[in-house]
Amino acid sequence: xxxxxxxxxxxxxxxxxxxxxxxxxxxxxxxxxxxxxxxxxxxxxxxxxxxxxxxxxxxxxxxxxxxxxxxxxxxxxxxxxxxxxxxxxxxxxxxxxxxxxxxxxxxxxxxxxx
Amino acid sequence: xxxxxxxxxxxxxxxxxxxxxxxxxxxxxxxxxxxxxxxxxxxxxxxxxxxxxxxxxxxxxxxxxxxxxxxxxxxxxxxxxxxxxxxxxxxxxxxxxxxxxxxxxxxxxxxxxxxxxxxxxxxxxxxxxxxxxxxxxxxxxxxxxxxxxxxxxxxxxxxxxxxxxxxxxxxxxxxxxxxxxxxxxxxxxx
Numbered sequence: 480x481x482x483x484x485x486x487x488x489x490x491x492x493x494x495x496x497x498x499x500x501x502x503x504x505x506x507x508x509x510x511x512x513x514x515x516x517x518x519x520x521x522x523x524x525x526x527x528x529x530x531x532x533x534x535x536x537x538x539x540x541x542x543x544x545x546x547x548x549x550x551x552x553x554x555x556x557x558x559x560x561x562x563x564x565x566x567x568x569x570x571x572x573x574x575x576x577x578x579x580x581x582x583x584x585x586x587x588x589x590x591x592x593x
Numbered sequence: 594x595x596x597x598x599x600x601x602x603x604x605x606x607x608x609x610x611x612x613x614x615x616x617x618x619x620x621x622x623x624x625x626x627x628x629x630x631x632x633x634x635x636x637x638x639x640x641x642x643x644x645x646x647x648x649x650x651x652x653x654x655x656x657x658x659x660x661x662x663x664x665x666x667x668x669x670x671x672x673x674x675x676x677x678x679x680x681x682x683x684x685x686x687x688x689x690x691x692x693x694x695x696x697x698x699x700x701x702x703x704x705x706x707x708x709x710x711x712x713x714x715x716x717x718x719x720x721x722x723x724x725x726x727x728x729x730x731x732x733x734x735x736x737x738x739x740x741x742x743x744x745x746x747x748x749x750x751x752x753x754x755x756x757x758x759x760x761x762x763x764x765x766x767x768x769x770x771x772x773x774x775x776x777x778x779x780x781x782x783x
Contacts, residue, residue, distance in 0.1 A: 488774070489770075491781050492770060492774060492777075492781065493742065495719075495723070495777055495780045495781055496603055496715065496742050496743075496773070497725075497742075498719045498720060498721045498780075499633070499719070499723040499724060499725060500716070500720060501625075501629040501632065501633075501743070502629060502632050502638050502641070503625070503626055504628050504642070505625045505642055508624055508645070508646070509617070509620050509621060509627070509641065511642075512620060512649045512653075513648065515646050515647075515650050516618065516650055516653055516654075529660065531718075554610075564642060573782060587609065588738050
């Protein structure tokens with residue numbers, strides 16, 4: 480078939496395709512939908528609705544930006560903290576220090592007195 | 594944003610807040626396009642009604658999954674996405690169809706000749722012939738063709754529904770029309 484079929488060809492095909500008529504909804508269509516909503520239990524899901532909000536955030540790249548900021552902060556804190564976690568620094572540095580999940584846990588055990 | 598899109602946006606927000614009346618309005622507004630989309634995807638009025646019910650149940654239950662992210666987002670785009678997914682599910686479950694009875698090419702050509710009123714039977718035959726040709730298209734080409742020719746959606750909107758590029762839509766439409774021109778040549782030559 481001609482790749483460069485012109486407007487008359489297009490119109491002709493369009494006209495023929497329109498010969499396939501549509502259908503009208505059944506009169507009780509809406510009632511049947513409501514009946515189905517009431518009759519069928521909602522499928523059980525492992526994940527709650529907020530997961531979809533999370534997905535939207537991922538798709539909109541907001542979450543990526545937030546994750547990048549958090550990683551940058553942790554990295555900066557790691558650079559800022561000299562050798563041992565929190566040594567000679569305010570407790571926030573210890574808490575943020577990259578090496579110190581254990582350090583932060585120990586800090587919590589000590590009532591925050593790092 | 595046009596008035597309809599803006600109204601839909603308000604209705605969707607109300608629906609998400611649990612307003613059943615808002616869902617009822619959307620249901621009445623979109624039942625005809627959804628049923629007709631599915632009718633042309635599935636080729637059966639009964640299947641189309643059944644599938645359309647499923648579409649609206651999914652929309653009702655999944656309202657929280659739909660989020661307006663940009664000003665151009667439309668409820669109808671999401672609705673057609675859901676309808677397409679339901680159509681794909683139905684097509685997967687379906688057994689291979691019996692071939693349709695067909696009228697002779699000459700009968701069909703006479704029936705669509707300009708100025709000749711087609712009889713109901715002939716018109717049905719033409720519809721069946723077109724339906725059979727459309728049914729032979731791969732699902733992606735069929736979706737693009739139905740949305741373009743029967744719902745007058747612009748290519749950009751079809752691309753949003755099908756989650757592909759506008760170029761892909763153009764390519765699918767081109768291939769679908771090339772196939773249909775070949776299959777329906779007796780009607781086109783009249």
